[in-house]
Amino acid sequence: MAPEPISPEEARRRKIVGVNAETVTNVTSTDFPGHYPGEDHTWSLEKFTQNFSVQYHKNHPHDAVFSLIGLDASIANAFRRILIAEIPTLAIEQVFVHNNTSIVHDEVLAARLGLVPLTGKLEGLNWLKFRKKIINDDTGDAREEEKKDDGATDTNTVVLKLQIECRWAEGIKEGETDPEKLYVNSNVYARHMVFEPQGNQHKQFPEPDGIVRPVNPDVLLAKLRPGQVVDLEMFAIKGIGADHAKFSPVATATYRLLPTIDIMSPILGNDARKFARCFPKGVIGLEDITEEESGMVGGELEGRAGEKKAVVRNTFKDTVSRECLRHDEFKGKVRLGRVRDHFIFSVESTGQFESDRLFLESVAILKMKCVRLKRSLANIMR
Template identity: 60%
Template sequence: MVSQTELDRRKIVGINAETVTNVTSTDYPGQWPGEDHSWDLDFFKKTFNVQFHSNDEFDASFSLIGLDASVANAFRRILIAEVPTVAIEDIFVIHNTSIIQDEVLCHRMGLIPFRGSRDGLRWMHWFRKGTDEDPEGSTHNDYNVCILNLQIECTWQPGGQNRAVNGETDPNKLYNNHNVYARDIVYEPTGQQISRFADDPVRAVNPDILVAKLRPEQKINMRMYAMKGIGADHAKFSPVATASYRLLPTIDILKPILGLQAQKFARCFPKGVIELQPVTREEAQRKGSGYEGHEGEMKAVVKDPMRDTVSRECLRHDEFKGKVKLGRVRDHFIFRVESTGQWESDELFLESVKLLKIKAQRMKRGLAALMR
């Protein structure tokens, strides 16, 4: 029977001044010679845990505890590249007399993140473009295309020309529609989209995105087709601004760090990681504690290791050698998911779980077919 101390040691990746130790030690994740580590659902239920640290609408942070790195990385890759969203794909420029060239303006429009009904997004079909092997592809219809229009023209305000002659330079006092924002893009529902997107129509996530600047007699008239896609096709379809994870840092103080050394030690870490506390009477009286005769003196204690960035700064100072040990927990993944707006951040993770489940089911069916 393996001791708990040994199990805890296996989980820690050692962070030294110049090296990283205990990174990989087995042929297969979680396997050790002479031990039975066959996967068991009941054991996984007992050891796996999810902890939320923050959960705002478009920014969530949570920990997955008890997973292998391969599974955590699968979630990260799915979040970035396989959860679908809607983005502008085809644009018909009818009129553009702004200073921005047609191709640059179209590129800017394509990168604007949009949001709409999640049920409507799931209902939409994938648009299949024609290829040399399949020249026909899909046709534009209400099942696979959302139509967006941008029609805007800059004009003088009443009396604006006279104010300009008199030296007025504030465009807000001289012109109408001199700034083109994402809010000026109008969604035109067609067919079943009228009911599918009735409660939550397609619109820009941030209505204040500046698209272009105009001056009197300049105008833009564009008809755009937004389609369903995934980040693997193009980054504009990615539902996240970032989806990343890091391992939980560990900081073990092996010997007492007191007084001025404790203050210096705290400055080696980001704010909030190390806290200074007075040595209690019980600690000062306990033999072998290292605090004998230091009652009331300030000592360094670990407050919140999750804030640590593992800079190793404390390992660069000779006075801390042998007094601190840094590491990371190999099965504790701290995720940070920032949504672009189509999905809420916590929903995104649930969608990635569903997609990974579908992948596993496909593989299971494929293996079953091979065994026939």
């Protein structure tokens, strides 16, 4: 006898993670073969295509918020980890200090320079090769891997220079105390870093908009006073966040599950107003009880036309603080949860790539990993 089809209510119940006053329930996914007798939960591309969707909520160059719906937590977390640690970017790796008489020590200044996000023409950044390559002797032992530096060339290294000297300004009024007016070049900013193209780099990073430059030119690097000098040469290379955080293309890459709020019993009058204050603005709204609702004999709203009732407006804005569960008057009237397969991603780019492109890059990298895995499995089976 074939099993009866799953009702929409039962399908939704299975996907909701229960958020209670002190516990979290139904946290384990059950959509795998054998869990429910007679139900086929084998993975198929057709079923995945029907259920999966992407919804963009905000798409700014440096800040994107989007939802991945119908995805397993392991895959969503793989995207997050790839965004943080495996998308290659350009950052300063070596700093050659010719002269530094500022109060900032050489090591501290070099560390600051390494953390300045750089950008340039996208095609040029993709044209650059990795300078440090991983060599593996095919033993499969990670301990046999080491970093080999191929040396600096125009195809793997970008050169920047920083040469600045502070001096007294001319025509200073008597009694002036503002350093900006007293001195010239009293502050060293990221915009003082100058790109020095090598070899064919002038073609890959054309002036004026395509050159390698800081994302934010107003990053303060040091303060100088008359007679102090900073003279540096910097080598920037491609790397990944797994090697150093300075190569990470994102400031933040996080996700959260979509909250759910189910009002099990009507919340009316002053209780409705108090209930709305338990949530961020816009999550819960107040509506008048209609004549039709109040006319239902035996209903909970009978004879209450015109009174206010609490309704759920937008769970996307909810932070799941559980504040409403602290109050006795709401016990048994509300149920909180999260949708297990609805991931709300927030990606904040450091500026080298636009935030939406970063996600596409993470998809490409995961696809490449899958291709490598399939190839390895095929070699094992031979």
